[in-house]
Amino acid sequence: MSLKEKKIVVGLTGGIACYKIPYLVRTLTGEGAEVKVIMTAAACKFITPLTLETVSGNPVATELFPENKFISTRHIDLAQWPDLIVVAPATANFMGKTASGISDDLLTTVVCASARPVIIVPAMNPQMWLNPVTQKNYAFLKDIGYHFIDPDEGDTACGDLGVGRMAEPEKIFEFVKAFLEKVSKKKVLTGRKILVTAGPTREEIDPVRYITNRSSGKMGFALAEAARELGAETTLISGPVSLNPPTGVKFIAVETTADLHNAVKREFKKTDCLIMAAAPSDYTPLDKAKEKIKKDKKNIRLTLTGTPDILKDISLLKKKNQLLVGFALETENALSNARKKLKEKNLDLIVINNLRDKGAGFEYDTNKVTLLRPGGKPVALPLLSKKDLSFKLLEILAGLF
Numbered sequence: 135m136s137l138k139e140k141k142i143v144v145g146l147t148g149g150i151a152c153y154k155i156p157y158l159v160r161t162l163t164g165e166g167a168e169v170k171v172i173m174t175a176a177a178c179k180f181i182t183p184l185t186l187e188t189v190s191g192n193p194v195a196t197e198l199f200p201e202n203k204f205i206s207t208r209h210i211d212l213a214q215w216p217d218l219i220v221v222a223p224a225t226a227n228f229m230g231k232t233a234s235g236i237s238d239d240l241l242t243t244v245v246c247a248s249a250r251p252v253i254i255v256p257a258m259n260p261q262m263w264l265n266p267v268t269q270k271n272y273a274f275l276k277d278i279g280y281h282f283i284d285p286d287e288g289d290t291a292c293g294d295l296g297v298g299r300m301a302e303p304e305k306i307f308e309f310v311k312a313f314l315e316k317v318s319k320k321k322v323l324t325g326r327k328i329l330v331t332a333g334p335t336r337e338e339i340d341p342v343r344y345i346t347n348r349s350s351g352k353m354g355f356a357l358a359e360a361a362r363e364l365g366a367e368t369t370l371i372s373g374p375v376s377l378n379p380p381t382g383v384k385f386i387a388v389e390t391t392a393d394l395h396n397a398v399k400r401e402f403k404k405t406d407c408l409i410m411a412a413a414p415s416d417y418t419p420l421d422k423a424k425e426k427i428k429k430d431k432k433n434i435r436l437t438l439t440g441t442p443d444i445l446k447d448i449s450l451l452k453k454k455n456q457l458l459v460g461f462a463l464e465t466e467n468a469l470s471n472a473r474k475k476l477k478e479k480n481l482d483l484i485v486i487n488n489l490r491d492k493g494a495g496f497e498y499d500t501n502k503v504t505l506l507r508p509g510g511k512p513v514a515l516p517l518l519s520k521k522d523l524s525f526k527l528l529e530i531l532a533g534l535f
């Protein structure tokens with residue numbers, strides 16, 4: 135994809151890595167992007183605005199309160215103009231201010247005022263990077279939707295070894311290109327209603343203990359986010375996980391398999407497609423102790439009883455124009471078990487995870503799956519990020535409606 139007609143704001147903050155940014159800007163403009171540069175006062179100590187003006191072909195903005203009053207609202211203009219903002223290098227100071235909502239110069243004000251995606255590319259001394267305050271700001275910013283290109287390990291300008299070096303301009307360029315490609319995806323699910331389930335369930339043993347499984351919810355959350363990005367009206371039902379619900383998605387929190395069953399039955403009527411990425415517990419304790427079970431016995435026996443088979447029940451309610459997608463996680467005979475599940479539960483597609491593959495399944499940000507349709511041949515996909523896999527899966531589903 136060329137970057138023609140793409141508008142990018144590049145923000146520089148005060149670090150040695152500023153010297154690598156003219157090359158990045160040059161590469162972006164060379165691919166057709168229009169680039170406007172903002173520099174903090176500290177960034178101007180490392181490299182001159184003139185250099186960036188020359189490579190970007192646009193005036194460089196440095197002042198929040200410029201002398202010329204006709205450009206006095208440019209913090210808003212610059213916030214609304216681009217498709218993407220890239221802050222590189224990003225100092226610990228910039229991350230701290232952005233995480234706290236401090237907007238005391240042009241760059242932090244533009245970032246605060248913008249609804250556009252922001253990619254932050256940190257660069258700093260390894261101790262600064264490891265500082266718990268920096269790490270807290272990093273985790274928080276990531277959590278609320280800022281994108282990061284993490285620093286590399288190696289020697290830094292100050293001579294210290296460790297993690298802190300800014301990612302190389304080539305890597306930033308490739309990331310930006312892939313990012314813009316992703317966000318400019320066609321909205322193939324506009325007008326569709328997609329219901330996704332995610333995460334594990336908890337089955338109470340006594341008031342303090344429960345049975346659960348290793349599902350992190352990452353696959354279902356990525357699917358919900360991708361469905362929203364492809365234009366679908368999206369509902370996400372999730373068991374207890376430590377992820378923040380994606381914005382723009384209706385979120386329903388559940389705890390047990392029975393809760394999940396009820397919520398899915400209620401929501402399924404209103405949906406065009408259900409993707410069951412949750413890992414509900416197949417068994418629940420038959421008797422839930424009212425008080426905490428004491429530690430005074432050598433052995434105790436826990437009797438479990440089966441929970442409702444959600445997909446089986448839903449398949450009985452399924453109308454002709456509704457799609458049903460299941461996930462199968464098998465430790466043996468994956469393909470034959472998946473074929474059986476596909477048929478028994480009247481699924482339109484099954485996604486087979488294999489726990490044996492490195493980087494696949496629970497807790498990872500990546501997954502390696504095989505797709506199977508009724509009467510079709512298995513299609514093995516390569517190891518993909520859960521988000522990229524979600525786009526692939528949803529684009530297939532868009533074609534099935």
Ligand SMILES: Cc1cc2nc3c(=O)[nH]c(=O)nc-3n(C[C@H](O)[C@H](O)[C@H](O)COP(=O)(O)O)c2cc1C
Pocket residue numbers: 146147148149150151174175176177224225226227228257258259262
């Ligand atoms: C020579 C020198 C190099 C610096 N390099 C970095 C750096 O790589 N990363 C960083 O976070 N701060 C670095 N600093 C400190 C920042 O420049 C300082 O925190 C400044 O206030 C950042 O302002 P800004 O975030 O508004 O650009 C450096 C300071 C000096 C003097």
